[in-house]
Amino acid sequence: MTAPIIDFQHVTFKYHAQAEPTLNDISFQIYPGEKVLIAGASGSGKTTLLRLLNGLIPQAYAGDTQGTLTLHGKNILDQTLFELSLQAGTVLQDSDAQFVGLTVAEDIAFALENDHQPVSHIKAEVAKWATRFGLGDRLNLAPQVLSGGQKQRTSMAGVLVDDGKLLLFDEPLASLDPAAGVVAMDMIDKLQSERDLTVVIIEHRIEEVLRANVDRVIVMAGGRIVANGTPTEIIKAGILPENGLDEPLYVQLLRQAHIDVSRLSHVANVNQIDVVEQKTAIESLKKPVKSNTHQIVKLVVKDLDFGYDKNSPLFKKLNTVINQGEILGIVGKNGSGKTTLSHLLTGFLVPDTGDIILDGESVLQQSIKERADNIGYVLQNPNHMITKATVFDEVASGLILRHVSSDDIEKRVREILKLIDLDAMRHWPIAALSFGQKKRLTIAAVLVLKPQILILDEPTAGQDATHTNELLQFLTKINQQEKTTVVIITHDMHLLANFVERALVIVDGQLLADTTPSELLANEALVKLASLRTTSVYQLANRLDITHPEELNAAIVHN
Numbered sequence: 220m221t222a223p224i225i226d227f228q229h230v231t232f233k234y235h236a237q238a239e240p241t242l243n244d245i246s247f248q249i250y251p252g253e254k255v256l257i258a259g260a261s262g263s264g265k266t267t268l269l270r271l272l273n274g275l276i277p278q279a280y281a282g283d284t285q286g287t288l289t290l291h292g293k294n295i296l297d298q299t300l301f302e303l304s305l306q307a308g309t310v311l312q313d314s315d316a317q318f319v320g321l322t323v324a325e326d327i328a329f330a331l332e333n334d335h336q337p338v339s340h341i342k343a344e345v346a347k348w349a350t351r352f353g354l355g356d357r358l359n360l361a362p363q364v365l366s367g368g369q370k371q372r373t374s375m376a377g378v379l380v381d382d383g384k385l386l387l388f389d390e391p392l393a394s395l396d397p398a399a400g401v402v403a404m405d406m407i408d409k410l411q412s413e414r415d416l417t418v419v420i421i422e423h424r425i426e427e428v429l430r431a432n433v434d435r436v437i438v439m440a441g442g443r444i445v446a447n448g449t450p451t452e453i454i455k456a457g458i459l460p461e462n463g464l465d466e467p468l469y470v471q472l473l474r475q476a477h478i479d480v481s482r483l484s485h486v487a488n489v490n491q492i493d494v495v496e497q498k499t500a501i502e503s504l505k506k507p508v509k510s511n512t513h514q515i516v517k518l519v520v521k522d523l524d525f526g527y528d529k530n531s532p533l534f535k536k537l538n539t540v541i542n543q544g545e546i547l548g549i550v551g552k553n554g555s556g557k558t559t560l561s562h563l564l565t566g567f568l569v570p571d572t573g574d575i576i577l578d579g580e581s582v583l584q585q586s587i588k589e590r591a592d593n594i595g596y597v598l599q600n601p602n603h604m605i606t607k608a609t610v611f612d613e614v615a616s617g618l619i620l621r622h623v624s625s626d627d628i629e630k631r632v633r634e635i636l637k638l639i640d641l642d643a644m645r646h647w648p649i650a651a652l653s654f655g656q657k658k659r660l661t662i663a664a665v666l667v668l669k670p671q672i673l674i675l676d677e678p679t680a681g682q683d684a685t686h687t688n689e690l691l692q693f694l695t696k697i698n699q700q701e702k703t704t705v706v707i708i709t710h711d712m713h714l715l716a717n718f719v720e721r722a723l724v725i726v727d728g729q730l731l732a733d734t735t736p737s738e739l740l741a742n743e744a745l746v747k748l749a750s751l752r753t754t755s756v757y758q759l760a761n762r763l764d765i766t767h768p769e770e771l772n773a774a775i776v777h778n
């Protein structure tokens with residue numbers, strides 16, 4: 220039998236900064252050529268496990284390790300970061316932490332330059348990978364100015380360009396638009412067969428990874444491995460929801476129709492699952508598509524022009540509205556201008572011409588702080604927002620700036636931390652939070668100011684289903700009770716289907732559609748133009764020749 224590439228035997232790990240171990244008695248093996256998904260709730264220890272594999276523990280994160288862990292049969296702890304980097308390429312969760320080059324081109328070239336490859340070869344490879352990832356016209360830009368998805372594409376290209384045999388991905392899809400997510404997974408698949416790769420992927424977007432021939436799923440909870448099986452075994456046993464994780468949408472739909480998933484064949488693949496006999500039960504779930512009931516205009520974007528580069532403007536005469544009290548989704552392909560639009564709305568950027576009007580008055584003259592009182596904004600990368608050392612202080616900082624009394628600060632901060640499941644960690648240093656926990660913290664720090672419009676850039680990126688659902692319940696509550704208008708920029712098609720009432724589709728700075736999520740996700744032409752993907756529920760409806768698939772989409776809409 221082949222020897223495993225990765226072998227963990229009873230591994231326990233405790234960060235020096237923590238009183239208790241983060242990983243407990245972890246044992247598993249990964250064999251050459253396998254593609255393994257590691258899933259688990261936020262804070263369950265997935266990234267920590269990866270840091271043990273790529274040497275960031277103990278080199279960058281100090282702690283105590285027990286048990287034996289080997290890579291290619293050699294003790295990992297005896298090897299330097301450099302030795303490990305030659306064996307395993309890692310795509311980090313936070314792309315910004317990955318960049319080493321001054322330009323996108325340098326960044327992609329880094330590994331090849333380290334290998335002292337000839338310049339002509341490096342140039343050709345960089346051009347090839349940039350094109351594959353749609354970065355051909357971005358090569359001379361600093362990676363830091365790229366859009367979130369372009370950053371993630373750059374760090375992936377920088378790792379895939381090298382011909383390492385083991386690839387470790389920490390949430391590679393989080394910022395990619397859905398179509399790019401499919402392309403990336405296909406690319407990993409193709410490379411895997413070409414180069415005989417072994418691939419380990421940590422991802423919350425489980426449905427999208429499962430589409431790509433995953434051999435095994437390892438499920439973590441509370442620092443332990445709670446399941447290790449094929450996707451079929453994991454889905455049939457209902458392990459994902461038991462551990463606070465999202466099942467693929469079509470599986471959720473089948474459960475909603477009281478169909479016993481464990482008795483079906485090919486459950487892990489929506490294109491093969493055998494549900495012909497269950498068509499009537501599935502069809503009976505159809506619901507009429509809701510129309511948007513929010514008609515009072517809150518904010519007007521009027522004839523907006525903006526360009527980073529004056530020669531190639533991004534927005535040309537953009538016109539749209541945000542209605543009072545609605546939950547609006549802004550979707551569209553990577554780099555199409557979604558984040559830029561929110562920076563214009565919040566005052567981080569100034570339009571070249573045009574106006575932004577809130578409750579009948581232009582806000583263009585207001586400072587960023589004045590605008591933040593009305594329009595709250597949660598950035599895509601939590602590390603770009605955090606300014607304080609502890610959880611409590613971070614949430615309190617906006618209130619201190621606004622001279623709120625200390626009693627009120629204590630009350631409001633605790634209230635919000637409880638809602639967002641971080642109260643127990645209120646005295647923690649922020650450096651000890653996982654990425655998902657940091658994301659929730661930054662949301663709390665904005666919500667505590669009670670803005671009328673709340674804009675969230677990718678709020679569910681890096682969040683597990685439990686925290687996503689809690690967040691959505693909380694957003695629903697403030698939307699209904701406080702009448703807060705919620706604007707969500709997202710690539711998460713579950714979120715779009717389950718939560719959003721109205722969707723704006725932006726592509727290359729143009730407003731392509733203003734519609735309902737159910738209709739959008741059943742419009743194949745629009746989905747393609749916007750680099751989205753149809754839901755697996757829509758695919759199932761098509762396979763079963765169910766008419767009006769948008770009404771089946773509507774069955775999984777929560778509100």
Ligand SMILES: Nc1ncnc2c1ncn2[C@@H]1O[C@H](COP(=O)(O)OP(=O)(O)OP(=O)(O)O)[C@@H](O)[C@H]1O
Binds near residue numbers: 237259265280652681
């Ligand atoms: N540098 C650190 N110092 C101390 N504790 C840490 C550090 N990094 C992570 N932890 C702790 O380890 C636990 C697991 O974190 P980890 O990042 O491994 O989780 P995760 O499963 O990857 O979560 P997410 O899905 O939110 O990224 C967290 O509760 C966190 O507090």
Ligand SMILES: Nc1ncnc2c1ncn2[C@@H]1O[C@H](COP(=O)(O)OP(=O)(O)OP(=O)(O)O)[C@@H](O)[C@H]1O
Binds near residue numbers: 364365527558559
């Ligand atoms: N400071 C900058 N200088 C030059 N170009 C920039 C700058 N910031 C953004 N861009 C470019 O503007 C375009 C729009 O970026 P933006 O971040 O608004 O896209 P997005 O729709 O939010 O993308 P994503 O889905 O990847 O987050 C991208 O092509 C990006 O490279």
